[in-house]
Amino acid sequence: MKSNPDQKIITRIAPSPTGLMHIGTARTALFNYLFTRQNGGKIILRVEDTDKERSTPEYEKNIIDGLEWLGLDYDEFFRQSERTDLYKKYLKELVAGGFAYVSKEEIKKEGERPEVIRFKNPNKKVTFQDLIHGEITMDTTDLGDFVIAKDLDTPIFHLANVVDDKEMGVTHIIRGDDHTSNTPRQILILEAIGGSIPVYAHIPLILSPDKAKLSKRHGAWPVTEYRDQGYLKEATINFIALLGWSPQTTTTDGKEGTNEEIFSIEELLKRFELTKVQKKGAVFNVEKLNWINKEYIKKLSPEILDQEFSKHTAPHIKSLSGFKTEILEKLKPILIERIQTFGQLHEILENGEYDYFFQTPEVSSELLKTPEHLEKVIDLLETLTEDNFTVEKIKETIWDFATENGRGKVLWPMRVALTGQEKSPDPFTVASILGKQETLLRLNNAKKNNPS
């Protein structure tokens, strides 16, 4: 388990740029990051782009952007497509040494070649240590002589991956569980090229609510999409860390269990234990992510909060008729209280839920129910100056009257007159945001149209 003290830990994140970076890749990267930084090791980002047909620079950029957003830095960067000479050298040696051979093939699919390079399988049982699962043994016999390169210049995954792990001195391979069954054949290659066997840690996959492998259909967005949807990076990190890992119980009696849920990256660095990662796949639960994100929103500094708020409201300003900056500014705390992600700001602004703050609403007589108290409310509010038109003052002015005559009977028509809605923030708040002039205008309108 513990590695050689004199041997520096070297890990790698090895994504292939054949699609947008998904949340599973992010979690694998996080676990690599946490484990390596805890041990003062070195992290390598290695772009595995040996599949020329499917790899693109755009996907590579997306992965790099995602890592950068999350703050998962690395020490070295490599691109496999730039290392073909190295793979070629190993391939030649393998063939020369009798570990691999050029094989004549029957072409079954379009694009297949008449000759490929296959690894000569010694057909034996391979056992390796896995930090999460323990010892795993597999018989490689049924693998046959598997393909390791299309030709001398075009290695495929297994070869390039293993050669690089050896060349880069990777000591710990932390990767997704989907690679578990690849491990024996990679060990076979590693033995053939004379590399030492690293320590493995296969972390379980992230599942969708129906327990299948997580896919886009289930709301599994690319990592950059979480960023764009207004999730905070701290919340995202926190959430994916908890997917499969939980902190060591701190209580001594074990009765309390652990009730800690919120972890900064610094705390994670202190507490994370790779060997405590769960063995089974974890279902991705957006609701919990949202809850965590909300917890982080609550803790946000006013500066960042303003920044995020502006960023996500700005696109709607021009399309909102009657828009006033002062009103949006006053609305801010109410909006913030309501959202779990900043992306929800877009929904609220788009569905017109709060349009009445900017435009005079239609008020239905029926909804007003008890308009007879409107007149007194107007009289009371008239006594307040424009400067005194605050939530506290308004409430103070109306409260006694409302209590005497039934709060519902007084406050309900007041809110409806101001908003035209059944649901809204409390009428004192609405009135203060609207200002004295607009409030009285709306109240008078409602009274005029609904004489009691």
Place this chain on the structure above:
RNA sequence: GGCCUUAUCGUCUAAUGGUUAGGACAUCACCCUUUCACGGUGGUAAUCCGGGUUCGACUCCCGGUAAGGUCACCA
């Protein structure tokens, strides 16, 4: 189907032979409140099944079952 892996509330998990099986999200109820949201309090809810081992199994062993991964000239 072969091989590998896994199995505690709906979900994420704690408890590594002795607990009334704990916490969190979600959910429900109540409180706060004119409504919504926020907040507060409380509740419902789990050890896959069958055999062992043991004074005693969530925990150890065996067998089922179920789920996931993998079996490419993808990674």
